[in-house]
Amino acid sequence: MRPQVAYKPLDNLSPHNCLLVSLPLYIALSLYTLFAETHTQTMVHLVSLSKAMLFLTTSTILLLSVFLSSIDQIKIVSDLFQTQKLSASDKHIIPIVDAVGPESLAFDPHGGGPYTGVSDGRIIKWLQNERQWIGFAVTSLHRDGCEGSHDHEQMEHICGRPLGLRFDQRSGHLYIADAYMGLAVVGPEGGLATKVATEAQGIPFGFTNGLDIDQRSGVVYFTDSSWRYRRRNYISVIVSGDKTGRLMKYDPKSKETTILLENLTYPNGVALSKDGDFILVADTTNCKILRLWLKSSKSGIVEDFAHLPGFPDNIRRNLKGEFWVAIHVKRWKILKWLLSYHWVGNTLIKFPFDITKLYSYLPKWRVCGLAVRLSEDGEVLEILEDKRRNGWKFVSEVEEINGSLWIGSIRMPFVGIQERVVFHYYEEMDYFVLMVLYCKGKIRRK
Template sequence: MMKLFLVVAICIALFLSLTDFSGESPKHGESMLTVHFPEFRLIPTTGASGPESFVFDISGEGPYTGLSDGRIVKWIANESRWINFAVTTPTREGCEGPHEHQRTEHVCGRPLGLAFEKSTGDLYIADAYMGLLKVGPEGGLANQMITHQLDEPLRFTNGLDIDPRTGVVYFTDSSSVYQRRNYIGVMMSGDRTGRLMKYDPNTKQVTTLLGNLAFPNGVVLSQNGEYLLVAETAKCRILRYWLNDTSASKSRESYEIFSDQLPGFPDNIKRSPRGGFWIGVNTKHTKLTKFAMSNVWLGRAALGLSVDWMMVHSYWARYKGNGMAVRLSEGSGAISEVFEGKSGNKWLSISEVDERDGTLWVGSVNTPFAGMYKI
């Protein structure tokens, strides 16, 4: 009995370490961009929560964002309000509300990554449960483009970007075992079944570019189209995947570590118009976090207990939130800027920072609002 109690105590400590947002900050020397309310404008997402990522359309309108109830909404700036734009499933009964415990996500849909195809104005959507979808410029019910690769389903479609030159869609499938409504299982189990994938709308072919990834998340194409960056969340690093077999990349492996000096677990990636890439850091590192990542057996033992870890995570994160974002140099992958709330003005998490026209749009998978900050 004592041994069982000890195992349970260790497992609980392990879990809490994975959700402790009060951990390490980046080393001194970076350009610190500190948020002070009320300069930071909070924009409620009425009726739902979790504006996880943003995208602007080909006319520069928006942003658009996906919410916890399966809707994609569009921000109307001159009216200061969101309007409904699209949904990823026709099932809408019982879908209203924040769904903090993901009880109905698999029915209502959960749109995550978004990207517009520049030549057509179509919006591509990575829905965690419905796969890769597309909706026209007028919105409405999105059409499923991909739900499987061969006989293997897309179980946790997540990040998304499009090559404006070719229309090719790059996206991530975070796990072949766990769905988003149990994403904490990916972290605790040491799951390595995630994939970086490619969809060619001309040939309708789906290709796996990289497999055996630990919670692949956000993905972004470089400005010159030579490589992709993908966030490998469970390993707290950013990978660079080379696309072109040019003289500059022939001597390299197909991928390499772009950055492994992040202060926590990375989420989405967006290019900055000032150069480099914004990385949303969902959870900061702690000493316990690093210990947990080095001892995966503890997490697996915890998953074997009769505990609803997603429920525990939901309540714990409400009180331990402290999200942040970092901007990485395009050349070296070093941290060049940090975005972090101070003096009690802390986010539950930050999933994305999208910089546009001198404004940072800040998203979070947890909060019932988006953030807007003038830099």
């Protein structure tokens, strides 16, 4: 049964504060109206516009979006709910030197690790007794200039960028979804990984991302987020509405790669159900989780499994069969609006600036860590949120091990360990409705 939510009454809200809260809504609606009129006129006279004017108009829209996105609307929403807050004393971090972005976490059959892939192309292993990271494997033979303290993104296509990781618990082999090198595997002793799949049906992988393994059969399920864009351009995948993503499986016995789903919008993390009767795949662009049935009378059917308040990354199943979904960032209302007009995104990516770099300048202090625990039926059971912004940001994976949560991030220079904290379920409400209730000084119970 879905947990009930108790909302805080807002008895002390003054008209002055109500005005301050409503002002962002008024500005956003005004900008939307202005843009709608401008867009209509632009479509009529587009041919007569110069390239300079188009550049100026589109750039202005983007900058307004970035500015408005930095207004933490979600904080207003979050403060309405009676949820616990993470304490800094409950968390621990394991720093990583000269690299960032421990995207995915994996533990070997003996409980060793975690193992994680980082920005310089290495897969490193944590030695608990020695309290240090050691190199375990690489996906590329070319390592000159890869390591050290510098911007690794420019060398990703040479050095590799390991993302999804998963051990075959029977053989001890580690499977790696490398964004540039494809699907690879390395033995228990580590070293240079062997590529096992780099294309499907004649189309090369462009952005290999998440993976999971059926521990009964050894079959590997993985995603190619886009064959058109590379990982370093991942924001372009979202804003353009790209639909070249694929969900595939690799059979190590037959060495065949099969496409299960195609024409997907930014497929990301994947996770098999406890019984193996279905598989989940994160639809990052649309902020939801899809379920593909693999067995039973529903075999082959795809359906929405859960809708989320932000952009999902990796999915991991716990021992109970529940799923932890990492949320990269929340989806602000203005971004939701921007993504509904893909012609804006398609125009932006044609201009001579790096839209992914521009995204990286979004105010990091506004970002808080977020993860959601889902039941086998897609019900939200728990929300993990760093509302105090103690360090959890751009969460890429949550792995539940022995009562603790191991947390990865695509951009932070550490792996986090968090004690379990239970949060209440809530549904995303329309921003306008929330403001009306907010100004009236009361919120209805569900």
